[in-house]
Amino acid sequence: MARYTLLRLLIFFATLMILWLVGLRSWALLAISAIVSAIISLVALQGVREQFASQIDAKVKARQAKAEAYRTAEDDDEE
Template structure:
């Protein structure tokens, strides 16, 4: 998760710097940087995002299995 977040922030700041050098300033600089970096991230960071999603899915599945085991143990009592 930390890696993906750092990649997203890096993308945002790279776009921000590029637009700043294009003489864009103020709120439009921030808004356009956020939108452009989000679009870039959708395509460029697909693999890290999918890895993170799979990691979260594994954690959820482990917790679900543990909850099912606890529920079964309670039913047996």
């Protein structure tokens, strides 16, 4: 997640600098930079986002399997 956040920030600041160099110098600079960088991140960081989501999914499934194993062990103890 830290990698994704860092990449998002880099994209935002790169967009900010490009728009600043183009001549945009008001509150709109931040707003437009945020919007444009969000669109770029949506496309450019799709792979990183999917990789992170699969890691989270694997952790959730592992915890569910562990909880199910404990439940099964408890049921065996009761019999």
